[in-house]
Each structure stands twice: as C-alpha cells, then as structure tokens.
Amino acid sequence: MRPRADGAATSRTGRARKVNVRQRTPQRWGAAASGRTLAGERIDLTAAGATEQEARDNLLKKFEVKVGGSPTGLNADSTLHEAAQAWLATKEPGLSRIQPSTYNTYKSLARRLSVTAGAVKLSRLTTPLVDDLVRREWKSKGPAAAKAMRKTLSMVAKEAIRLGAIPYDPVDKASPLPAAEKRESSLTAEGWCEVITAMEQWRGRRTKGGRAVAWVRLRDVLSVCLGLGIRVGEALALRWSDIDFDDGSVRITGTIVQVTGQSVFRQPHTKSRKDRFLPMSALARATLSHRKQTQPSSRLDAVFPSEADTWLAVDRIEKAMRAFRDATPDLWERLDIPLGDVTTHLMRRSAATMVERAGGLGLASSLLGHANEQVTRAHYVTTNRVIDSAAARALDVFASAYDR
Structure with missing residues (x-):
C-alpha cells in the first residue's frame, strides 16, 4: 500500500x-x-x-x-486547536506526573477551547481577543466556565511560548474576572433534623417516575460527610480498615475517581495528597456502626460499595441528591437554602461552619485538610450574621461620652 x-x-x-x-x-x-x-x-x-x-x-x-521541542512545527500561523493539542500531549499520565482524572479534565478543557476558538491563529491571540473569548464564555456558560477558559488559554499560551511559537502570554494582561459569589448556605442542627425527616418521608420516590433512589445509602453518605467534614469522594473511598472504633478515629487515605472510558476506581491519595486522621463525631460513629452491623461484607473492604460490590461512583450519589432536592423544594425554601446550593458539598460546608464557630478558623481548616485558612474562609465557612453580644460589650467603653 x-x-x-x-x-x-x-x-x-x-x-x-x-x-x-x-x-x-x-x-x-x-x-x-x-x-x-x-x-x-x-x-x-x-x-x-x-x-x-x-x-x-x-x-x-x-x-x-x-x-x-515541537514535533508539529508549532508557529505563529498554527491554530489554537493545534496549540491545545501540543499542550495536551505534554500532560499525558505516561509523560507527566498528573493523575488520569486531571488529564481527563484537561482533555475536556482543550475540547471546549477547540470548539470555541480552535480556528484562531496564534498570531491573532491578543489580549483583547482573550478578553472577548472569556466574556463570551461567561455569558453563555457562566463564571465557572469563563474561569476554566481563561486558565486553559493561559496554559496553552505558555506552552506555545516554550515552543517558540509566540513571544508572550496575552492572558497575563487580560481583564481580571469578577470574584465568584460565595455560597453562604449551611445547615444548622435543626435544619439537619428536618432534612433527615424529609428524606425518611421521601424514601427515594422519583417525581417523574423511574426506579427508586437508594435513599438509605444517600442518607448514610451525607451523614458521614457532615459528621467528619469530608468530601463525598473521600466518603465513598472509606474502607473498614480505615476506621478505628476503639480509638474513635477515621483515616482519610483516598478518594473515588472516574475517568472517561475507564471504570470507577479508588485513588490511593486525597486531593491534597496527605492522609488525615479525623476524630469521629457522634453522628459519624452512629452511622458507621449501624452500617457495620447491617451491611454485607465487601471484598473491597468498602464502607459504601455498589450493588455489584465495586467502588461506587460519586455521580451516583450526586444524582440521588438531585432527585431528593427536586422532590422537596418546600424543605429548602423553609431552610432558606437556594436550590443551587443543595449539593453533597453542602454537608462539608455546614461542618466547616459549625466547627469554625465552636473552635475557630484554624480548627476548621485542619478538619478540611486545607493548606491555609484563607481557602477555608473564602469557600467554606459562612458568615455569621448573628453577632455575639460580646461585641456590644466591648463597644460599651464609648458610652462614657454620655456620662459627662
């Protein structure tokens, strides 16, 4: 041939x-x-x-x-699509240290960039054009998509600079994105009781028909997330060997990952790549003890295995949470929590807020496994609008002006 x-x-x-x-x-x-x-x-x-x-x-x-160097001969006449593919080639798990799940995210970002502006030549990639692309993404897809577009453009541009295709990064001087609106919703103890009551009444029935949701498993996963302040992927990655009922501690050692075209698997480290040893709250202990007594043994030693005794995908719990949210709109209106905030992450944010108010920001940051307290304050702890009366007592010193 x-x-x-x-x-x-x-x-x-x-x-x-x-x-x-x-x-x-x-x-x-x-x-x-x-x-x-x-x-x-x-x-x-x-x-x-x-x-x-x-x-x-x-x-x-x-x-x-x-x-x-660049095997594709990347130059100023190359397109953004070609530059994105050259950048993506450097991120493959076999050629870099990134995880398969991260590479999967990068592939999606590169695909989105190619769809949006893949035909644009690198010679035309100017700062005004970057601003325009990001602004269009904001209007059509929202702030998260706009932030991802800007980040992708920057990474692709830096790779093009490394390969000698362009002299500078036009994203550096692009207009800053408005700060994302912080989610302020969190559950109180009373609110959590209402959620559990509503879930027991719901019992997994779908509003539009179809197979019922495994609501008991959803309830237990949410309880563990709230009782330990962990992510849903970390909860689903728990093994019985990670739990010490005598010592009252839980070791967080991994998370659940799903890569397109591959099966769900347990990643043997967390997002921060550091294990955490967490004390068991009463809620976490009660939930885990009950599952230990009632759940059949798992060959994976998984606390939350799937029906086929495999690692359970995070998406399964997220879908169940959305089904519960859609079936109980009055509950969330009564709790003053916007439906957009009703995700599994609400549990982690509620735990962080409760711990911060009881023990300070440092304790909440340690519980969540954050590298610094700024991340905890910016994204997790909600503002306490009911100010402690101690603030008023401290300001009482100024009342002496009226005593004269």
Missing part, C-alpha cells in the same frame, strides 16, 4: 522533517519520520498504532520526548 506523507519538510532543528504513515496490515499502521534535535543531531523514529491517527500521534509523542 502507498504511504501517506503529512507535514512540510523543514531543516530547522527541534522538528520532524515530515511524517510518513503506511498501513502495514488491516489492523496496523506504521509511522516514520526523520528530523534533528535542538542540538542539531539527526534522528530517525518509527511508531505504530491501530489506526492511521494513532500511529501518527504515537510518533509525534515520541519525537516530543526525544528532542524536547
């Missing part, structure tokens, strides 16, 4: 001259290219793949590793 050639020949170092792709068998393609390293040394590389595109991609990745 005749070979196919891709890419113009060039004598510049750090680039492949051209990529030749040939179909070897009905299920196998081969790719070959020659080029020079950044030091001017000639190299010849080959690669294979199940498809033409896979063979080409494997060759270009190999060239990237060999020379540390």
